[in-house]
Amino acid sequence: MFMLNNNPLPVGRAFTANGIQYPANWLRLASAAEKAAIGITEVADTVRADDRFYWNGDVNLPKELADREEVDADGNPMWVQVLNNSDPANPVMVDSDERLVAKGLKSQWIAQVKDTAGKQLADTDWMVIRKAERDIAIPADVVAKRAAIIAEADRLEAAIAAANDINAFIAVVSDQRWGE
């Protein structure tokens, strides 16, 4: 990655340095000495940290794991806002009685695990209903598969809850074993 004045300089884009405009293909064609002469340096590319877990792709800015009750810029508690539509021509948003909570990664991913498990179980839910309503046995392989799905969801939820830093958390959610 090329840098000019501490800013990344994309290859293939025109740019201006010291008041001189350079064409889009200049970076690719210029020698190292020519680049250095106008203050362009080359640094190793940084791999963007996973935006699911880090802010701005920066490995130094992990997202929070836990839920957080929000406060405003003055530190006052914030509340979930709801629509007051008593005058439809002039709608307004008003505070409710519910505290505004920013969901942390743990809450978000536990919800995702529940969703995944629910979708996987849904394929065979009808067999459970059939068993309850008509006492038709659920095939053993289906029973085993459903148990495995539930066990994996339980394992993941427990592991997510137990993760005490971002690296441990990423390790947990990167190792989901739902089977094929």
Place this chain on the structure above:
Amino acid sequence: MSVLGNNILAGASGQGGVYTIDRSLRFRSSASAYLNRTPASAGNRKTWTWSGWVKFGSLTGTYTRLFSTGTSANNRTEILFITNTNQIRFFSTVTGTSRGLIDTAAYLRDPSAWYHLVVSLDASSTTLTMYINGVQQTLTTSTAIANVDHMVNATNTHSIGRYWGAGNHFDGYMTEINFVDGQALDASSFGEYNSDTGVWQPIKYVGTYGTNGFYLNFSDNSTTTTLGYDTSGNGNNWTANNISVTSGATYDSMTDVPTLTDDDAANYATLNPINPLSNGTEVDGNLKTTLGVNGIGYPTIPFPTSGKWYAEITCTATTTYGIAIGLTSTPTASLGTVDSNFYGYYNANGNKYVATVISSYGSSWFGARTDVIGVAFDADTRELTMYLNGASQGVLATLPSGREWFLTGQHWSGTGSHIQYWNFGQRPFAYTPPTGFKSLNTYNLPDSTIVDGSQYFDVRTWSGDSVTPKAVVTDLGFQPDLIWAKTRSTTYDHMLFDSVRGAGSTKDLSSNTTSAEGTSGASYGYVSSIDSAGFTVTKGSLATNVLNQSGQTFAAWNWKANGSGVSNTDGSITSTVSANTTAGFSIVTYTGTGSAATVGHGLGVAPSMIIVKPRTPTSTSDNWEVYHASLGNTQFLTLNTSAAAVTASNRWNNTTPTSSVFTIGTIPSSSADNYVAYLFADVEGYSKFGSYTGNGSTDGPFVYTGFRPAFVLFKRTDSTSDWHLYDTTRSTYNVIAAALYADISNAENSGQPFDILSNGFKLRVAGGELNTSSATIIYMAFAENPFKNSLAR
């Protein structure tokens, strides 16, 4: 080297011309197509690079293989496309022990364009790297790479397009496959960014290949044998299996390629399997669909609004069905009956369906046989002519203006199914198209005025450090005339500044409040200057700096207008206008009169969306009023609330904006009150303002924008919902989910998932505010690049 007068073009590794590709090879999963080769001697089993351009066909199934080798299930190394999750996977197992299981975090399920995939293995340093379109990917590692000899480059059979043994066939297209034995290369050996568009494009690989390296461009289609020729110089030729160069529907040497080569070779339209209304079974590079009762096929690209276009659909049936071929302007055409949006040719009696009128037209193509229906659409005159096995049936109709027309093939009646083979010209047509009619590919699409959206709209993020003043954004490709900033990590208000009102501590507006201009800037921070390529922020009197607080993260959406504005007298109220007619964006300030009035906007075309805010509110209304063309001139929305659309004449005076003015009712025209308005017009290939109807499914609506979006704003209009804001800077790969909301100050959260595509977007959420069944949702979208230039995402 001279700075000026350098006329060397980008591309082709600086050799003076843009590098282009002529051919691709289609892999028909239905035919179990694949290539194979067994090396005579082993190469480097720890270090290699696979680079290829790939366009996906069928997205169903489980694990298809792009590249695979092995001797048993316990000894294999593979690059997979996981079709049920749409991720790329590297998997290697040696003597039954997993030696690497790594997936992309990104979901790749855009069948409308090409991806460039590079997989680079350096097992000695236990490293595997993947690149999509030149970007190093975020990977999820289940099993780390082991420093062992893997199976690639051993003397076992290697396959392209299938599992090492048999089965799990890839469906789609590949071209420009470079395999380098003994080097772990990055994507820059095989591609570069186009200097005009900023889009990744192929370059000729000029390095060495190593013992088992090869280069396949599939350009010699003399025979199926020559298709597999390695042109690296190594002579490591591959054997094509179940590949055909016999003319007809199975012809696999395609001119569907990732470069704008010529009018015959470019990225082609196909059937669109991710349009839920295209409900057949699409396979074979999405050129074959099996349509059952109520089956419909839709393409990835509509016919452009100018030019002459030709396509063929070959219908094959073993018994008698009711089949219709035609054009539709909405993907909701009723089957088997008249529809105001459908113009087509019905097989059973040769009748034509012209909107709501059925009448005699051409020959019937009734029966259990194969017929080729040619569709010729002259978009300049809007005349639609159908052909039956090469014979014109005459002009079917002159279609209404102002609509996008999609080719459609439909199964109207008859239990069972029939097969349609679609051909937009990526393989030879069965019959010569009428003179002057073109194939539907990206080369032939009209050029867009804006080829790089980032020259007019762009997104930046930054991390706060409490330095003040601080130039937090410095590298835009333009001076931002509208800056809309928001903290990502906490609940600070949205902050909007523009170059007409100017920067400063008295100029802040917030989309999530009714506050007057300058309510919070002096206390909490503000944009203190709008710079040539960004902006500077300054702290207010209080400790919290809502634009650069240490420990917080921020995003800003930036639009280019035209500076500080000029006086405009086109309306009954004199306005100050900063208009960018190229980008369809203007900033307007005016003073209300207490009465309905017209206000000049300077766009030269009618705006599709208008956002108006009183700067010094009175008691009449402090709200942000929103006009959207999809709602018409009788309804309004409020940007600072979640309210549904409301019908009232006092916003837009029931008058549609014109190319020179917009009309305001009494509410956005309080006497002596000052207003700012942001106006946006559709610009083909750059911006679009439309609506869609939710279907309540994770297989949600596909919305064609004609560009690869960089930003999408959504609002459900028939019920309460927040205003969702998404962009590709905060969500760097699909699924897109990082949501902020214009009407509330909530921190960024995982919103309602959808995919951004090369030509639009697709909802991936069942229900919710963006996809409740039958709900109406409006959107506003800006481009990274027009579809003509875009790669798949």
